[in-house]
Amino acid sequence: MTLASLLQQGHSLRSIAKVLERSPSSLSLELARNGGAAGYTSQPALQATSVRRVRSRPLPKLYADGALSHIDSRLLTWLWSPCQIARTVRRIWPDKPELHVSHKTI
Known part of the structure; x- marks a missing residue:
């Protein structure tokens, strides 16, 4: 299961964190950084992360x-x-x- 699909199913951030074995604060940061007006989707988040990674590394x-x-x-x-x-x-x-x-x- 992915973060986006669990959010669409209406799960809470803490329950998603347990399923994905991640800290709720890490998921919260991910949502704040890559969530848009239409909500969080994994593909645009992945593309944005790739752009930031290339741009930040000399x-x-x-x-x-x-x-x-x-x-x-x-x-x-x-x-x-x-x-x-x-x-x-x-x-x-x-x-x-x-x-x-x-x-x-x-």
């Missing part, structure tokens, strides 16, 4: 086609530590902070 610095990915993978095969790689990248490109990564990211 492109990772170490994505597969990036220059840092190739450098990091090469240096890791040479058994460099992540700390050594992070320091070296900072030394190579001191004026490009967008290329600087933490050793934890590596």
Whole structure:
């Protein structure tokens, strides 16, 4: 069962929360965020969530086609530590902070 179908059947938020094994406050937030004038339906809510997710996440610095990915993978095969790689990248490109990564990211 879904949140939308249980709401259409007239169930209370607390009873829906028990069925879906979720907190009532989580469901309340979902309804407030994605419910419209016509009520809550799952498909527009899913689309709105997808748009927000794409919009809110910056492109990772170490994505597969990036220059840092190739450098990091090469240096890791040479058994460099992540700390050594992070320091070296900072030394190579001191004026490009967008290329600087933490050793934890590596």
